[in-house]
Amino acid sequence: MKISLTPSRIFQPQTLLLLGLFSILLIMPDIAFADVFIPESQYAGYYDYQGIFTVVGNVKNQNDFALIPTITITVIDTDDTKITKQFDHVPIPAMTDIPFKTKFPEIHGLTPELLTAELSYTKTEKDPIPIQIIYDKTLITHDDGHVTGKIENVGNYTVYNPKIYAIVHGHETYMLDVAHNIERIEKIEPGQILDFAIYPDPSVSEPVRFYSCFAPVDNTVVPISTQKNDGKFDFRYDSPGTFYYGAKFDEKGNTLTISGTTSYPFPTYANFEFPPISGNEKFSVTVNGDPIDFIQSMDQMGYWHVAFDVAPQSQGILEISGFDKGLPPDMPLVPMWIKQSGDWWSTGQIVDSEFLEGIKFLVDTQIIEI
Template structure:
């Protein structure tokens, strides 16, 4: 094993299985762009997979700022790092509070990607790492990503991911990747650990638009926050930043309003070359390259006024997931990610629900049929929410 990397950090064994963020692997700091950043490592010590929801709070003078992240599914006995940006924190001495964790069970197994620990895994003089990944399974993995923890001599410094866009990795294929620490801590980097391959890091966002909630998602090597529409609901602005010295990518996914939207994209009022497309589910995609060490206000114009006609309180992507569940295109765990979102955002409510991880969570087969009915509009949103709330009350679904 190389001196500057390790597959995982050693921790003392506990008497019971749990999902934890070890204090020594949890840190808050101001990044190179002055944005307060929280990073940590989630350890799933259970013999089943979990989907964690992480809530972090920071005391900043007289204010307390809180941010919640639904983490990627974590297979049994696996570590996967996370990172959250909280730009509202601006004081000189913010206090990071202990993170709050909850989770749902999942059948998620490890994706068939391994880090190749040989002489090609190199920490360079400027602190960045290059290496290779190998698909040792029999299925193609689309849009793979690699996460890792960056250490100094005495403490955790950062959480990083591969900077380049990897479209897919075929069975038996080897791909190269590179990771860069935040420029603010480059000189302090000692080693990397907890390399974790994942196949999803799509981030859901909610922005107020024309008196309602407009739900969209993005996938990017850069970070975006503070999404806001203008009063007419036709222009979306969102703050973006890429601290790294290499270009990366961004892909925004929006629901249709009229189906005739023609978008335009600028960064700091300068035109951005982009590709507008529509996927098989009817979602708009805006994809573009993010320049190295860039930041500013991304402005996307061309939205129609109002909200998508099919949009209710429930985001369209949750309904899409229900359709995919009914045809076995996604797992129970991926469907449960959307259900957890409904409870986190107050769309579904069970006043007496208890947060637990030990009850039977397996979805009955008939739920797939009902999910398909909802996707096909054979039952209403209220009928679907009533079903979900009833399943939670009966602890058939655990959130």
């Protein structure tokens, strides 16, 4: 089945049998994989405010186990160029929906055709995030299309850097967008209640009627791979509302160039995570050739972080210089701080909950699997 952005063509079936078979084919995508699927009514494509073709959808996991979906999306441009993108979605707990959004900067035609997404998955371990949307009079869809509300941590542990995703609906439940809170929520403690706000892409011109499928997510970093010094260099970034693409190193492997675009009329941030090569790297950052302020730090796993502010509704070429030549060595699977914590725990210097918090961090970030 194809989901086209152009008006439907008028077919004249030769027999009722053919019409019946065609009807069966139309409903097969929601039946063939009834345990994990993307409903046709919750899958769409559009051009965002910056002119980037965007695909949004919602993955439903109706299994009694958690999984990581692999989503394959194909778009046919007006000139019949076919672009296919495959990516892993975030881990989805059992009986849970989590929406997604991805972009195709290679698509430029007026009437691209979005084909039905293909799904596969691997089982994993992932408990539901203990964050609930408070469904009361504080959950308001405003006249300009954004929604505000409150979330509560109903669990017994702190959740760091959560994001709240939701589907944006127009007339008669028509899907307009998938969006999430732009303002960062650093953490939410057990029992704590916090405000959130979600805005659709500014390109959404139809009236927003309501939001659905609110989904708290605690792992939204985007992985990227590119060539560096005759090898593959893997890194990640986190940036609400900003999409980075086209990563490329120079011939020496010292400078990374990547394009970025954000549609939202609010300032936001970007945080890039790089594996170290020597551990002595000193980075510099420019946007469109102009130096910008940034923060360089190293996390508990020994990875570099380069973080900076992103201007509203901006596009630009980001350059990060200061990489050492070559490729990163293999990083240790278990960081030293966990090994030290294990020693302290075994000798009674820390309590069980402190040690388990470190193990939970490794599981939540998918560094280890149980």
